[in-house]
Amino acid sequence: MTWRSIKQIAPALGADTQGKSKSGKWTKEQIRRARRAPLAPLLRERGYHLREKPHGNYLVEDEGDLVVKESYWIWESREMKGNAIDFFMLVECRSFNEAMETLMEKD
Numbered sequence: 001m002t003w004r005s006i007k008q009i010a011p012a013l014g015a016d017t018q019g020k021s022k023s024g025k026w027t028k029e030q031i032r033r034a035r036r037a038p039l040a041p042l043l044r045e046r047g048y049h050l051r052e053k054p055h056g057n058y059l060v061e062d063e064g065d066l067v068v069k070e071s072y073w074i075w076e077s078r079e080m081k082g083n084a085i086d087f088f089m090l091v092e093c094r095s096f097n098e099a100m101e102t103l104m105e106k107d
Contacts, residue, residue: 026100034103035083039068042084042103066091 026034040050040058050058053067060066066075073091074081080090088099 026097030100030104031085034100035085036071037084037103038070039073039084039087043068 043058043060044050049061050068051061053059055069057067057069060068063075065077067073068087071084072082073087075091082090084103085096085099088094088102089096092099094102
């Protein structure tokens with residue numbers, strides 16, 4: 001599966017404008033912070049079971065070979081990888097706005 005095909009199947013749910021700029025869009029700074037958000041603590045809060053591996057890596061249990069490190073992840077068997085925003089869009093099939101809202105909740 002390619003990134004494009006995964007993005008096309010992601011739900012296009014509407015989102016409120018809370019936290020967005022007055023134009024209704026996310027600012028470049030908010031997007032930059034969201035991309036760099038540490039995944040391990042957030043995924044634990046969301047109920048994912050992580051097993052610590054060497055060098056600061058975490059294996060997401062029950063998801064095969066899905067590994068997160070800091071704000072990045074890789075899922076080799078599915079040929080997918082990306083940053084924190086991509087995780088929620090590609091792994092959880094969320095819209096961009098939903099991913100941003102999830103990542104900016106703690107900000």
